[in-house]
Every structure is written in C-alpha cells, then in structure tokens.
Amino acid sequence: MRKLSLIVLVLSLLLPLAIPFAPVAAQEDVVQARLAAYNANLPAGYGNVSVTDLSIEMIEKPDLRIVDVRQPEEYAEGHLPGAINIPLRDLAKNLDLLPDLNEEMVIYCGTAFRSSIAMTALQILGYTNVRNMAGGFKAWTAEEFAVTTDEFEGERSAAPEIDPVLFDAVDAALSGIPEGWGSVTAENLNIELIENAPELLIDVRKVGELANGFIAGSVHMPLEELMSFAGELPSDLSTSIVIYCAVGHRGNMAATMLRTMGYTNVRNLAGGFNGWATAGLPVEGAAPATEESVFDLAGALDAYITSLPASFNGIRAADLNALLAEDPEILLVDVRTADEFDEGHLAGAINVPLIELTDHLDLLPDLDQKMVIYCGSGHRSAMAMALLNLLGYENALSLLGGVKAWTTAELPVTTDVVAAEAGTAPEFDPDLFAAIDAYVKAIPAGFYTISADDLNIALIENAPYLLDVRTPEEIAKGVIQGAVHAELRTFVGQMSLWPTDKAQPTVVYCGSGHRSAIAMVAMQLMGYTDVRSLAGGTNGWTAKEYPLVTN
Secondary structure (H helix, E strand, O other): OHHHHHHHHHHHHHHHHHOOHHHHHHHHHHHHHHHHHHHOOOOHHHHEEOHHHHHHHHHHOOOOEEEEOOOHHHHHOOEOOOOEEOOHHHOHHHHHHOOOOOOOEEEEOOOOHHHHHHHHHHHHHOOOOEEEEOOHHHHHHHOOOOOEOOOOOOOOOOOOOOOHHHHHHHHHHHHOOOHHHHEEOHHHHHHHHHHOOOOEEEEOOOHHHHHHOEOOOOEEOOHHHHHHHHHHOOOOOOOOEEEEOOOOHHHHHHHHHHHHOOOOOEEEEOOHHHHHHHOOOOOEOOOHHHHHHHHHHHHHHHHHHHOOOOOOOEEOHHHHHHHHHHOOOOEEEEOOOHHHHHHOEOOOOEEOOHHHHHHOHHHOOOOOOOEEEEOOOOHHHHHHHHHHHHHOOOOEEEEOOHHHHHHHOOOOOEOOOOOOOOOOOOOOOHHHHHHHHHHHHOOOOOOOEEOHHHHHHHHHHOOOEEEEOOOHHHHOOOEOOOOEEOOHHHOHHHHHHOOOOOOOOEEEEOOOOHHHHHHHHHHHHOOOOOEEEEOOHHHHHHHOOOOOEOO
C-alpha cells in the first residue's frame, strides 16, 4: 500500500510537467489542419470584389453586410452607407456581429491592405462568403460613390461556434498586428536588406510571374502551396519574415496564415514586387534589360498615355481626307496583311503588317514624320500607333474605324502599289525596343479582340475581369455590369484597379475600341497574359442590344 501511494505521489508530481506539452501539439494540429484545408480551397480571384461591382450589389442586395475594419476615427470621417465598424485588431472579439458563417459580407478599409488581412482571418475561421473590396475606401471615393457619416450599429447575437484553439490563434494573429499593420515599404525593405536583412524573405507569386524577376535572397513558396512548405519554416516563431507577391493582396493572405501559425514577426511588402520594381530597386532572375524595362516601361507608358491629346491620336475618315488634301506628304501605313492590302487600300499607302512592324522600321526612318496608321476596323492600327508612339513616333495617328469607316464615307481606295523607300531605322532605347519587338512578334491571330456576342456569353459562363477606360461622363451614361472604372488618361497610375493575377482573363473596353486597344497594349507590355479589347466598344455592345447599367 505504501508502495502504491509512493507511485501515485510520483505521478502527481510528474503530471503537471507533462500537461503543457499535449495542448501545444494539439493546437498545432488543429491550426495546421485548418490552414491546410483553407490553403487548398483559396477563394476565386483571391476574394476580391471591385468597387463598381459592389456598388451594384448594394442596390440589388440592400441587406448585404458591409464591414469597415478601419479605426473609429477613420470611420467617423466617412464610410459606405450601412457599413458597421469593427477595427481590425478587434475583429475576432466581435464575431457576435457576424453570427452566420455562410452570410455574404464584404470587408473594406482605406486601401484594401487591412481588409485583405481581415478577409483571410475570417475565411480561416470558417466564414464561407466573405470578400475584400479591392482598392478600399480610396477607390470607392475615387468613383464618387455615396459615402455617409451616419453611424450604423450592428445587431449582436450568438457568435458562431468555432474551435477555441483556432479562435485563439486567429485572435492572437489579429490583435498582435503591430503599428503599420504589418507592412514594410519597398524603400525600407531595401535598406533592411543592406543593413539588417530579415531572416526569411518569401515570394508567394506563381511560377510564371517569376519571369519578371525576383528580389535577391527570396525563397519561392507560391501562395496556393504555402502550407506544403510548413515543415521548412523556421522553428523559432519570432523569426523576422517578409512576404511579397505582385501587388500586396496575396502577400497579406500569406502573412495572415503565418501569423495564425504563431509567427509574431511577419510583414508584407506594400505594393508587392510591382511596387519594388517601379521604385527602381534591384531585381534578379531576369536579363538586365528586362530589369530596367520593368521600371522604365511603366514610366514610359504612364508618360505616354497621360500626355496624349484629347483625340488620343485617333483621326476620323473625313478629317484624314481633308488633311491629305492639305498635306499630301503625310505617310499612310497599312498594317493589314498583304492579302488585305492587295484587295484595296488608301492611295499612296505602304504595307507593313502589324506582326512585322518592328522588322520594317527602316521604312519609317524619321521619328518626326507625320503618318496615319490604318487597318480594317481601327483595332490593329491603334495597337501599332501606340507602339510607335512609345518608340518616339509622336506624330503617328490611327484612322478610327479603319478601311471600313473610310469606304462607308464613300472615300476612294485603290489597288495601285507604291514602292516603299527604305532608309535607316532610328535609334531606340534598346530595352524599350526589345520589349516592343518581343510583343509584336507574339501577337496572335485575332489580335486580342473579343466580340460583343462572345463577351456576353463569357459574362454568363465564366466572367472575365472588366475594365472600363472611358471618362466619368461616359460612365454616368451606363457601363457593362461588373466593370471596374480606370480612365485611360490615368490608367497606368491606377494599377491597383487592375487584376492582382496577371494571368486572369481580362477585357478592356471604351466607346469604340480605340482607347481600349491602347490600354490593352499597356497591360500586355506590363506582363498581363490574357487581356482582350472589346471590338467596337460600348457602341458595338449596344448595337447588339446588350445592356448598360447605371449606378
């Protein structure tokens, strides 16, 4: 009996020492299992909704729950109508304001940085229908959508049942976010990499995006596979970690996952790799020309588009006819195929097919030459015009509507061929020329257009990301439902409104197709791989009796 008592005593002394270890292992199992399940089922489009789409949804769904995760003082200065305020760090402690795990809701903040963290945290907790408003309150007000200072109180009820271990992990991840919301600017990260580099730098972009280069010292762990690398992450949860993606959204999703795992020193690169490259900071993994062109090309595109005249270098058939009467020395360049050219062309025109454009710049030796580019409908010529303008041909215009508009105006065409005189091609920035040359040689049949009929089908079956590049005045008259507004004049400066995934199917449109062709070329030069322009723009869309919606 004495021996048994002694054994019990020994066990009672040992038991308190053993207890703490089991819950830690159990906690890791619960959190890791949930994160693995979440990682395997990331939301479509990474959970983003555009401000335009949301503005329409709020009309169609007046009970849609909108959550503002900014600070109370920010909320008080103005917010979306009907939005309730739950500051990001307090989100997990106020789930009684979000009682239904399946309820549809949209989260937003100032720029979409904090809201992407909030969205991810809620999705990890099991909320199945929560989205992030891309661009945040800044994008909402830029579109001049309604705001209010009226305070909206949420109705509290029983919070959903969530595994307490998972809840505590997410709550710690949110409440522990430091000042700056866990972000680091490109400039500060660059200094750190020189003076006191983070112990782990993670690139969560897709494999295809690495062709644009990467930040030296980074480890590639694609977001879609992040949890498969869990065993390779540091055992020290205080390890300094910086994550980056293309623009910041996916980086925040990854950072939130790591914080939920218990990592306490995780930051996300604000603006992502695009912001890093645009700041002219060093990039590895690409040829030097590509490294420079990532930055230079963005700057060149922005400078070019913002400086375009009101006509966006388009010219109508009647105006061109009058111009030719005044100045017969204007060079006409037909960028259709040789077969199309042979069937009839404008008198005096030379033929340089679009896909051969950069091979025949010796036919356009003078950068100051006044010239008009044309094709069949105006789409290919707008592409060629934009590319030539970028190279420095400032006086290159595009015939709006192409040969079709010319002949509709009953203006003459001919089959007579004028011999083109070659000279010496101008000297161009080698990086810029290399980017444009590679682009031209990869242009496919169809020239990246989509018809109104095909777009209508796509919107029903598998909707692409829609970008409307018209003016606010045009927008007020109606848009294609679901479109995001990014006016051409400031298009490159609004890259935050572009898709976060460069491979996402995207359709750009304007009124006729001229401006959207310019925008399409800009996006494709910046690495977007699936961008098309709506043939005929909204004019072609409404001619098919497809609807435009107004806010």
